[in-house]
Amino acid sequence: MDHSIEQLPLGNESAQPLAPPSAPDAPKRRGASFWLIFLALCVSLFQVAFELVGVGIALPTIAQALHATDFVWVGSAYALAATCSLPIIGGFAQAFGRRPVMLASITIFAIGSAICGAAPNMQALIAGRVVQGFGGGGLQSVPTIILSDLVSLRERGTFNGFLVLTWSAALCIAPISVGTLAEHGQWRWFFYLNVPLSGLTFALVFAFLRLKAPSGSMREKLGRIDWIGNALLISSSTSVCIALTWAGIQFPWTSVKVLAPLILGLVGMFVFFLYDALIAESPVVPFSLLSDRTSASGYATNFVTAFLVLAIAYYFPAFLQACRGASPIRAGGVDWLGFSVVLGPTGIVAGVVVAKINRYRPVVWTGFVVMCTGIGCWALINENSGMGVIVPLEIVTAMGAGILYTTGYFPVLAPQPISHNAKALSLVAFVRSFAQIWGITIGGAILQNQLIQRLPEAFVSQFPGGVQLSFAAIPLINGLPPDVKDNVRKAFADSLRVVWYVLLGVSLVGAAISLLMREVPMHTYTDEDFGLKERDLAAQASEDIALKNVSSKV
Template sequence: MADSTASASITHANNVPQDNAASTSTATVNEAAHFAKTSRGRDFWLSFSAIVVTNLLSALDLTAIATILPTLTADLNGGDEFTWVGSAYALSSTAILPLIGGLADSFGRKPVMVCCVVLFAIGSALAASAQNMHWMIGARTVQGLGGGGIQTLTNIITSDLVPLSERGAYQGVIGLTVALASGIGPPIGGALAEKASWRWLFYMNLPLCGISLALLVFFLKVRTPPGTIKEKLSKIDWIGNLIIISGTTLAMVGLSWGGARFPWTDAHVLAPLILGLVIIVIFCLFEVYVAKNPTVPLRVLANRTTASGYATSAVHGITSISIIYYLPIYFQAVLGASPIRSGVDFLATALLITPFALICGIVVKVTKKYRPINYAGWVMMTAGFGLLSLLRANSNVAHWIGYQILVSAGIGIVFSSTIFPVLAPLPVSLTASALSFFNFVRAFTETWGITISSTILQNQLKKNLPTAFTSQFPEGSEIAYAAIPAIPKLPEPLQTEVKVAFAASMSVIWKTMIGFSGLGLLLLLFMKEIPMSETADDKFGLDISEKETVVQLTTLVSGELESKTQKSADARAIV
């Protein structure tokens, strides 16, 4: 399209009177310069590759943790604190997200992305050397600060490089990296837990972080906004970010403790949860009425299509994280699979999430519509969780592989599709704020998903596990999660009774997710089909220097003019 536009302008320039040459030349220069900046050349592909590899690093760690969790919990004597290994990462990665958008707008995408990778590396080193569960939780908190920023900036930089109307395939590639991580993460984690040590899951992040940093430093060429450090710092909504970080942290602490460490009616749960939610409401009021440079501009939430996109993303966060975290537990506790085997069994899910995430992006790019593919994804998820709820202790291979297919396809589709209704109604200048809040919503609700599923599992295990099993542990069913590796060694019929109890308990998780998936389907009724933007934000994007742009411009214009002149001369010669 860019080539034809430039050629049309040049052809027009050859046919206008001489006194209009200056204005026509200016128009031609502008259009050719636009072509030079938006063409998919070497700089674009190197920049895009750098952020994709970095995003894969973050996603791989998040998905691999599920299969090492029982072994890690037992090794560090974690007990009922096992949920914090996932929740600490989710808490910090969620709380930092609103701030990431402001920092990226003020200081530029590249410096903030580099800092996030460094934080992720530090957290990985700390996690690899953890000697107790508190140490591990602290390390995962640091990791989350970097990991959350990496995932958000990946989407923001992609939005800077590619207009929304063309972003489907590229968004599909982003989804593909997360889906790929979902596929290879569990087997890698399981192999390390069984054959080496779970610590190597974190150690291997260090050289990968080095590769990511090299790619970012040398190949990510995006523009950085001008201004002094003081000017850039003054543009950030520090008070608003402090409020939302405080509220998010308190709410997520309450969620993590509820049903796992304390009963839901306990003050240790209710106090931080209620206080956190109240502070989040205060944040919303502050952003609307007080903040000069709001972290989340009101316009981001004012459109019903954008709001429905955020809402469906929230529901997707709850449902998708439940299967990533708890389906491997079914394989280990019920089927008696080793960590490696549970990772292999999970491939039936991961290998379908991968292509459907990419297919979704391509479909949106080709059709220029996002509503139909959203409907398809949510229908698949609802039906798929219904099938998963039928899994029992004696389910055969065809059942637990086949039942994963539908839900996995739906998860892959919705993962890529929700971003389009969020951004379609908004001006491109709000992309960073909108995407930061988008990732905040998804990450915050993923914590709800982990907590909801964990609470269901613990409460159901209390009711279903035989006393002969729970009486072996001082903390009863609370320690049962860490005892999963010991289940295959139990004598019969106790072993079968424990497996039946786990299968029945996990069935309740999947039934709950049927309800959430149905809610996601209903929320699509508020979503309108809005034409997607054809342009990206000129303030950011590829950092093509003025000299480089002029060279491309001169080559393009002179080549077209020479061709036109030669054709005219040939025509005159024939005549």
């Protein structure tokens, strides 16, 4: 098979070579400054993961405390804001540099967290979640962009694995800590905890993230951003997300209030891609990102992976609470450790394997086989299944998720010039965030419709129209009479089985798409326009010399 890389013209930009002018250097020993920067990236990603995981655990308690019926927006408002902010974040990072965008994202995220913690009602909480989402979008994408500036693609597998380990740590810590807070009625501290975490992240980034930044005046930098393209993408994605949030819960899927924004949004996205491919001088999405078969299939598999993982993280703890009577702390903590503990280490192993064999396709395919196996077996469990059956299935599914999350960047970036790293990775973050909205809302719509058909009518009548039964009903189950309780538990198990079947179908589609990837050689160099400043490179060299001297004495 021919593994040569064909460079495609990028809209109105001239083609750039994919190879550096000289042979790549061998992997270097990295000094303390690099590791402190990497620590800052991990802490920022931990914040996003901690919030994303914890809100699902706290949601039943929050809804009950605020007497809410429209609390589907607690999850969707954050995802909507994060998704809409992601396209322009890549442009800002490319025009102004990584550091100022990172610091601004941390600040906005902290402000949104404070608003959520102090919210007197659901409307204020949702407003705070929107602010949080704008900051969280930056925290989700900029760390991966910075890592791409510091570590070549060929070496990045192990580092990607450690980033997945950060998410795994959040999966372990957030449910236990948030579950404890929820059980004691202190859910507000789930949001307040983000404030000191943001302070720590801000301090690390401010002190150690000293990277090169583009030159030019403010006017020149603003001129490098595709404002029309961003406006088209933000408005169209917002329209789609609003339609998905309403569909099947507040309005039927066939309602004009759902179909109109959905169709307008999808048409708007089509117009955006045409504009970026044919007209834009500095496109949000360079044409080669989607015209290359390998990159395009990489984006599609990233969509599938994010869809699956967030749907699993949202609805499997709901199964544990509704069907097994687990408390929030057990559902997201102890009973979920099979998934959360295994996810990160598996990601590291997958990254090391890619670095060793210098191939990503076999690892991606392995991830989909494992994921399909795990989700497929979920259809076998019911409301009476014990943890001896459930935990092994959690482990298998986590292995698939860890492999796919770590390896998702390789097929996207390998065919592209390194000058496209920021925009390519911002698009990965956008695709993943957009997929998470689909995962939450499609899963919620299926579960909602199934529960309405299966739950006892006397039980359903307690809830007003438009309420999301999957969360509103859970706190009431343990207090029901035994016969009604058994019927409700069975209704949840049978309804969630339909969700698992849908997730299995999505996983199989992702596996089929992954077969379209080519095995493109991975870059062995980085973009020096955004690397460490000279003084930090000199300091790192001094650290290397000191380490060698110590080693020679030993």
